[in-house]
Amino acid sequence: MKTVEYMKEAERSAAPEKDNLSFGKTVWREIHHDRTAYVSFLLLTTILVVTFVAPLFIDMVEVSRINLSQIYESPSWSHWLGTDKGGRDVFAQLVIGARNSITIGVAITLIAGALGLMVGLVAGYFGGVIDFVIMRVLDFLMVLPTLMFIIVFVVIVPEFNIWAFVGIMSVLLWFSKARLIRSKALAERELDYVNASKTVGTPHWKIMLFQVFPNLSSLVVVNMTLTLAGNIGIETGLTFLGFGLPESTPSLGTLISYAKNPDVMESKWWVWLPASMLILVVMLCINFLGQAVKRAADARQRVA
């Protein structure tokens, strides 16, 4: 029994490329071995390529021009997904809306992630009084009715534009991330390498940024992938209610909000249904990929 284990050990060290894979390669292997994740990956890549390449060939002026002679046309060869109440092509709006929604979702995830990471690292690394104060503030922020606050801010901000929207969302969506990072950083700070660095006299910010952070990075990546889907959902939902992206920047939520008109909902399915389905597919894909990334980050859960 023992010998077998030793042999396995030897085998492992003899094949370093299998065990010392970078995080990116592990993720890739995990995706490759999970059929759902693999399909999600292919589907999402296709959607991304289409939504980011197609707008280069779409004439924005032509798309936003109101054409009263072709209101609510059903899908045809000239208009793949028909037209809306202004006679505008729905497919073009779908592509541009998807691009905007995804870009903004990513931006919010990155900014909120950075905020959460910073606060969480500081609280966890320093511990003690700093940690106590930050955690009490976080306890409070976590019980705020976030969605209501976002809507209120959207309405009272004097000059509302995309940047204001991204700012408001990011500022109100990092609390749980900070908490997660803090709990891991708290464990990390007890380890020898941190103490060693402190003894040598490395400044705190360097230890946090270049030593503790890399050890938390897989956790951050996992959390960000999973929240990306949620953030896209919140953005499109707010836009659907009328408190999200301004008219000038259509989102997937804009198309879906046309369904608030019962007539559109009942008999003009091509206006709102494709956008709804696209959101559903994108969110499912991101979630399945997120699960694969999560497994890759935790050696015990890996499939491959």
Place this chain on the structure above:
Amino acid sequence: MLTFIMRRMAIMIPQLLLLSLIIFVLAKAMPGDAVSGAIQGNPDVSAEQLEEIRGKMGLNDPWYTQYSRWLGDFVQGDMGMSYVHQQPVTTLLAGRLGNTFLLSLATLIVSYLIAIPLGIIAGRWHQSWADKLIVGYNYFSIATPLFVFALLVLFVFGFYFNWFPLGGSVDIQAEGGSWEYVVSKAHHLVLPTLSGALLATAGTIQYLRNDIIETKLKDFVKTARAKGIPERRVYTDHILRNSLLPIAAFLGYEITLLISGSIFIESIYSYPGLGQLFVQSISTRDFTVVSALVMISGAAVIVGTMLSDIILSIVDPRIRIE
């Protein structure tokens, strides 16, 4: 035990005060004040008169005086006037609270009725096809945005099959108190409740499944089996007893979900509750109603979280750390 409860309740007070302070500041930042609403549509009021009214209403007092007056009135149930509806906010809210409460309660009950059996099945027959199906449903309910799902449900069961009403909370013809009234009310509740409940199950299912999978490998379960206790009773008396209790505690945490959910659900099904009122008031810039609603929701979340923490500490003594 008692110290924990007292301590937990003590935390709540500064939280509530801080919340009220933030909302007060936001309310001040919202365009328009009590005067501009009251003189709406009266162009004859001069600037001096306006100043005078303002002074009388105490709008020129220092902020802390205004804040304490606002908070005092609020606690006593005077939340100001709605300028759009021209009636006290308290009356306005009272008329809608019942509807939202009913919807939230129905959503909670239905979601537990779905989640608890599914969680138990998935945990007990871990890795079976039923488990895989349930896990698939869980992925779906985590990923799907509530408003998309609610719209699809409304489209399929309301518009396409025409089985359920498209909006509102009760038939206009139904008389209050009659049997038809109750039936119509229930009929209107079905779609909003289902669309909310089907997506609210994820947390409970995931918790139950993981907990049962973990518990069933523990020594006390092996002992129970070794003693010859039938498998069925191993589950009901030994495993579920441990796993089900914390679910009662999660109730308070669900309030946050229910509040944000009601905003979408009530707007989509034009259900006359607090969530719909919030969206309407924001759109018509009726800010006294908005700040009252945010304050009430915030307080509900704070109290709910506290209750959850306390119940959880009773159920699971390990949490009672000092």
